Amino acid sequence: MRKHKSAEQIVRQYGGDILRSGGMQQEKTFMQHGRVSVYGHSLMVAVLCVKIARALAIRVNTRSLVRGALLHDYFLYDWHVPDKSHRLHAFYHAGRAAHNAQRDFGLNDIERNMIRSHMFPLGRVLPRYRESLILCAADKLRAAGETAAGLRDRLGGGLAGLFCRGKDKKKGRGNKP
Numbered sequence: 001m002r003k004h005k006s007a008e009q010i011v012r013q014y015g016g017d018i019l020r021s022g023g024m025q026q027e028k029t030f031m032q033h034g035r036v037s038v039y040g041h042s043l044m045v046a047v048l049c050v051k052i053a054r055a056l057a058i059r060v061n062t063r064s065l066v067r068g069a070l071l072h073d074y075f076l077y078d079w080h081v082p083d084k085s086h087r088l089h090a091f092y093h094a095g096r097a098a099h100n101a102q103r104d105f106g107l108n109d110i111e112r113n114m115i116r117s118h119m120f121p122l123g124r125v126l127p128r129y130r131e132s133l134i135l136c137a138a139d140k141l142r143a144a145g146e147t148a149a150g151l152r153d154r155l156g157g158g159l160a161g162l163f164c165r166g167k168d169k170k171k172g173r174g175n176k177p
């Protein structure tokens, strides 16, 4: 893996066509965790995958690592909207993402396994490649961070509001709307 390029440059080099595609642009309208869209989540997971591979000096197929990571949540619906077609989202979206990605971009064995196993230990597909294990870790780290940030926003807003009202009262601005 070339070290003079940033992880994001590597992702754009190998996944630029995916990022510009209609399907990925559509992902900008679907929220994933907290206030992060599926597009933003997938991009950051791919960047983190490259960083992990570099930091641990793991030999990988960089192109597949990037493309599998970008497409791992390519299920193309809003999972927050209740709908019969995507019940048990946590268990079935990996298969749906792999199906859509195969149709729109074509997948090699590494990329297919990365996508189908990324929810491991949920689901029945085991990670069989180093790239799949890296994606499993990166996805869970990003998901935890994004969910925590979303909660912090919600709780922090309430606490900050209380704190500011207290400060404003001291300055005589407590009754301003």
Ligand SMILES: [Fe+2]
Pocket: 072, 073, 093, 094, 118, 119
């Ligand atoms: Fe996922």
Ligand SMILES: [Fe+2]
Pocket: 041, 045, 072, 073, 139, 143
């Ligand atoms: Fe994900």
